Amino acid sequence: MTTTTTDLRTPDSTIPDAARVDETRVEAFAGALLTDLAGAATTVMTVIGDRLGLFAAMTGAGPLTAAELAASTRLHPRLVTKWLAAMTVSSYVTHHPDAGTYELPAEHAMVLSLPGSPAYVVGAAEIVAGQYATLAALEEAFRGDGGIDYDVFPPSMFGGVERFFRTAYTHQLATTWFPAVDGLVDRLEAGARVADVGCGRGESTLQIAAHWPACTVTGFDIHHPSVVAARAKAIEAGRTDVAFRTADATVIGPGPFDVVVFFDALHDMGDPPAALRRARERLVDGGIVVAVEPWSLDRLEDGIGNPSVRIDYSCSTSVCTPGSLGQPGRYGLGTQGGPARRLALLTEAGFRDARLAVDDGVNLVLTAVR
Ligand SMILES: C[S@@+](CC[C@H](N)C(=O)[O-])C[C@H]1O[C@@H](n2cnc3c(N)ncnc32)[C@H](O)[C@@H]1O
Structure with missing residues (x-):
């Protein structure tokens, strides 16, 4: 049941003693808050322009x-x-x-309406808007056990995740991320058994299968509607060699696998340590685990003011952390917190040679060996 927040908003209306308040700082902060609110309000317009095809209709159309x-x-x-x-x-x-x-300038279309562009990141607007769609559930999570059930998050948010991350997978996965992991590309070329855990709508799964056709790739995800969408995409792409299963990361299988990957998913899981232990269990000796995680820093204070850290902490508090706290394990790792913590998780799960293979300022690519 929702309780009123009126009293919590106005605990005491006393304005601090003017002599102790720096007016310049008050003004500066009010300005900063307004700028944030402008961005938040504009995101609604961005979502409308994207969903209704307004950006698309303006792309290459010249003045209208x-x-x-x-x-x-x-x-x-x-x-x-x-x-x-x-x-x-x-x-x-x-x-x-x-x-x-x-x-619409061509440079802006690259960001907003040209899906093949390396700068196409408009999908993130749906992720940010998703936070607003689930605000009531978030309030309840704060007051309650911290968890939000995955079914509460709107399909538009899952679609935003799919489109936002697809850009990085298309432009980085095969060209920079995987080549930076020792021995990985050789194995994929030779034909590896790959598990993509927390595969969502299967974007990374299908891209791996397309780049390395000798591989057998299976995507696993706890969210059944995402798995259904991934299967539909595989059929549309004519990829009968890719399978998708609805499963918690802690029970993937049967395997064995040569490679297990987690793309922007490890932190979402209810029990990342158990997921990593399961991955290790199902990997062959010498098998490789790769975890791609949103870029983050070990020290909170180093991220102050960084726009992507700001977005990630907010989405982490609204979506990823409550999503994890709503599952068995209730670990709540969060999208942020830095590579050191993630490398420690890999080592604690029994992997060797845990290392940060790529830090490109947008994503972290962590890897280890069984
Ligand atoms: C941010 S999405 C990323 C999806 C996909 N890897 C991508 O990059 O588009 C995180 C995914 O992790 C999945 N997930 C969360 N907890 C999980 C669990 N315990 N086991 C398997 N998948 C899980 C979610 O359902 C979601 O699809």
Whole structure:
């Protein structure tokens, strides 16, 4: 049951003694808060532009009037006009006042509407918006046992994860991440049995299978709707050599596997130590484990002000940590916390030679050997 928060918001209305307050700092912080709120509000417009195909319709179209954009997208003209204004004042869209037109610069389309671009990160807007969609559940989690059931998170958020991470997998997985792991590419080329644990909608699973067709790849995920989506994608891609199973990471199998990978999933699990122990159990001697985790730093204070650390701590508190606390194990590792902690988990699970293979400022690629 939801309890009112009114009293908690106004515990004491006394304004601190003016002599003890630095007004410049008050102003600076109020400005910083406003900037954050502007970003948060604009994210709603970004999601609308993405979902309704407004960015896509503007891509490569040159200058358009609001009426032209409304007609080509079949959307409500007044709302399209307002959306264009919101996008203009946030500098997403260029406005040509004399002609009364609006234009999406090609460089912005690379980020917002061209899925093949290495800068295509608009999927993250759905992840951020997902936090708002589950705010009530988060309040309850804070007051209760800390957990949020996976079914509470909206499909749009899982879709955002899929699209956001696909960009990194497409442009980094085969070219920089895997080559940095000793012996991994040789094994994949020779035909390895690979488990992709916490595979979500199967983006990384399918990419591994496509790059290294001699491999047998199985994706495992606890979230059944994601597994169903992954299977549908495999069928669409004509990949009958890839299997997807609904399973908790702590019971994957039967194996044996030559390679076990976790892509942005280890921290989401209820029991990462048990998941790593299971991976080790199912790996052959000399088998390789790879965990790709969101970039993070060992010391909290080193991340102050960094936009990606700020987003990650927020998403971690709203989604990843309660998602983990809602599962058996209730470990709550969180997306942040740095490589040292993750390397320690690998070693504690019995792996040898745990090391950070890649730190590209966006992701960490950790690896170890059985
Ligand atoms: C952030 S998503 C990443 C999905 C996918 N690896 C990707 O990169 O697109 C984390 C995934 O871990 C899965 N997951 C969470 N806990 C799990 C568990 N205990 N066992 C297996 N999968 C789990 C979630 O269902 C989700 O699909």
